[in-house]
Amino acid sequence: MNRIEAAFGRLRGERRKALIAYLTVGFPSMRLLEPLAACLQEGGVDLLELGIPFSDPLADGPTIQAASQKALLNGVTPGGVLKSVERLRGRGITLPIALMTYFNPVLRYGPARFCRDAVSAGADGVIVPDLPPEEAAELIRPARRENLDTIFLAAPTSPRERIRGIVRASRGFLYYVSLTGVTGARARLPVSLTDHVRLIKRMTTLPVCVGFGISRPDQVRAVTRVADGVIVGSALLAAVGRSGRPVAAASRFIRSLRRACG
Amino acid sequence: MPKTPLPDAQGRFGPYGGQFVPETLMSALKELELAYRKARRDAAFKKELSGYLAHYAGRPTPLYFAKRLSQKLGRGLRVYLKREDLLHTGAHKINNTLGQGLLTRRMGKPRVIAETGAGQHGVATATVAALLGLKCEIYMGSTDIVRQRLNVFRMELLGARVVPVDSGTRTLKDACNEALRDWVTNVRTTHYILGSVVGPHPFPAIVRDFQSVIGREARRQILRETGRLPDYVVACVGGGSNAMGIFHPFFRDRKVRLIGVEAAGRGLSSGAHAATLVEGTEGVLHGAKSLLLQDSHGQISGAHSIAAGLDYPGVGPEHSYYKKTKRARYAAVTDRQALAGFKLLAQTEGILPALEPSHALGYLVKLVPAVRRGSVVVVNLSGRGDKDVEVVAGAL
Numbered sequence: 001m002n003r004i005e006a007a008f009g010r011l012r013g014e015r016r017k018a019l020i021a022y023l024t025v026g027f028p029s030m031r032l033l034e035p036l037a038a039c040l041q042e043g044g045v046d047l048l049e050l051g052i053p054f055s056d057p058l059a060d061g062p063t064i065q066a067a068s069q070k071a072l073l074n075g076v077t078p079g080g081v082l083k084s085v086e087r088l089r090g091r092g093i094t095l096p097i098a099l100m101t102y103f104n105p106v107l108r109y110g111p112a113r114f115c116r117d118a119v120s121a122g123a124d125g126v127i128v129p130d131l132p133p134e135e136a137a138e139l140i141r142p143a144r145r146e147n148l149d150t151i152f153l154a155a156p157t158s159p160r161e162r163i164r165g166i167v168r169a170s171r172g173f174l175y176y177v178s179l180t181g182v183t184g185a186r187a188r189l190p191v192s193l194t195d196h197v198r199l200i201k202r203m204t205t206l207p208v209c210v211g212f213g214i215s216r217p218d219q220v221r222a223v224t225r226v227a228d229g230v231i232v233g234s235a236l237l238a239a240v241g242r243s244g245r246p247v248a249a250a251s252r253f254i255r256s257l258r259r260a261c262g
Numbered sequence: 263m264p265k266t267p268l269p270d271a272q273g274r275f276g277p278y279g280g281q282f283v284p285e286t287l288m289s290a291l292k293e294l295e296l297a298y299r300k301a302r303r304d305a306a307f308k309k310e311l312s313g314y315l316a317h318y319a320g321r322p323t324p325l326y327f328a329k330r331l332s333q334k335l336g337r338g339l340r341v342y343l344k345r346e347d348l349l350h351t352g353a354h355k356i357n358n359t360l361g362q363g364l365l366t367r368r369m370g371k372p373r374v375i376a377e378t379g380a381g382q383h384g385v386a387t388a389t390v391a392a393l394l395g396l397k398c399e400i401y402m403g404s405t406d407i408v409r410q411r412l413n414v415f416r417m418e419l420l421g422a423r424v425v426p427v428d429s430g431t432r433t434l435k436d437a438c439n440e441a442l443r444d445w446v447t448n449v450r451t452t453h454y455i456l457g458s459v460v461g462p463h464p465f466p467a468i469v470r471d472f473q474s475v476i477g478r479e480a481r482r483q484i485l486r487e488t489g490r491l492p493d494y495v496v497a498c499v500g501g502g503s504n505a506m507g508i509f510h511p512f513f514r515d516r517k518v519r520l521i522g523v524e525a526a527g528r529g530l531s532s533g534a535h536a537a538t539l540v541e542g543t544e545g546v547l548h549g550a551k552s553l554l555l556q557d558s559h560g561q562i563s564g565a566h567s568i569a570a571g572l573d574y575p576g577v578g579p580e581h582s583y584y585k586k587t588k589r590a591r592y593a594a595v596t597d598r599q600a601l602a603g604f605k606l607l608a609q610t611e612g613i614l615p616a617l618e619p620s621h622a623l624g625y626l627v628k629l630v631p632a633v634r635r636g637s638v639v640v641v642n643l644s645g646r647g648d649k650d651v652e653v654v655a656g657a658l
Contacts, residue, residue, distance in 0.1 A: 155285040
């Protein structure tokens, strides 16, 4: 059993919902990764999603685009991210870690080598938003061998038969995209969201977590009434980016969501 | 030679192609594939499209024997120009936007978006949107907006909104990203009229099919004119739509040598170029596996070309397949050689070519010493040069 499965098992036992936090590695700087991860762990985050920056992040809105560009300017590479995961593990970060990136950096690194190095660094899962299950064979095969969870995304536009395929390909949890669009905070989430999540939950025993657009405690409360967890990325990066004291800002922001998450 | 038509059911051309897009778009791609498959078999659709191509766009375009250009090049070479520059809106792009525009109407979507580099595809999309009463937004890199401002003005006159893209390299690649982001957001009401043989399946096949009218006509015309097939077909390649459009109908004519000419920018060794097929490596960009320009970590490199329409670090998957199977050969010429090609055609034939096909013309000079005397060459003159006059004036 890897850390992701263990974490969701524990949450289920405690009848709690998962709070998943996303950071782009290297934003605002490489040096801040460890203190940020530590403050998220202390603040009650259940799973850490670490972004390997890509030059052309087409599923991302302006906040994560800017963070990715900054991280690339800071010299972050896929290999560098894996090394930093290893460092986090050496410094007491015990949270499950899922790596988020686009397919091209993985392909260039070599999918088999990527899975092997990710697991040996201490990562538990991988999320690739431009890789639907149909195209994922060359990632899934080595990931299964290494016991690296492949977390696929389902969207409001996914018909039932696609969701079935996504469920089959997914390990750890299923990532439900709350809205048709790119990442980034939204004032309002679609009204059909809860119905969609219920529908998916009837089709799988995997935990279903909802991401994209979520930035406020009331949204977290509404979503976790039906979903097993929420994923917060852009809003966290925005809080980190605009503050002179990024770690304190991250801590404050994440605690406000934790209370709403139960 | 493949036994079944390409792409296969997975949208693959050999190892290239596919659908590497966010899940949100997967059902839209399916919807498009089904709509296209139905339209292809529908006589009414075909009739409507060929009607617009003939009476609105100006097809068939002439295949013109460029006598003075041929003489200038020497060795008894006979150069024929496929005059796509004479089409309405000034380039081959209208062949595809008419097709996809009609498809959009059949799918019942009221809005279209597009990316554009040189602005030719943007203008062709805005034109068709006006013609069919569709709402239209065009994404264009802010660098390109400056160097192709005449086309920006044209799009606005046609009622489209031009959205400047300030991310990344601020050129065609980033305009593509932004158009895809828009499509992810508005997929239920919007069709993305992709302008080249790139992107996720079924776009490379759809755009190729709509552009193949170029090669079908050229093949018929050269046979009528010379009684034989050409020795060479030469076209410039950015994303590769005009090249695939003229190559594809010659695919089975194994003796016809197909040559794609990419932009070597300031020289291949300078790193400032867009020679994806010549210099690129395998990867995934904008929804398809193909060759692309990238660094050792899989980050996409910025491309460079004096021709905004070639300034793209990716290329259509079918071209990568043609290269891998050696069905086509790919070469690259520099900004300077392209400018020489521009001047050569202007002064021998009185035709101002766009900077993109100027690359194909510039390549002829390099080709001459290598060919058999009296060879017949068809060059796809994919667009006219009015949009480039300022850039050329600045560079010459």
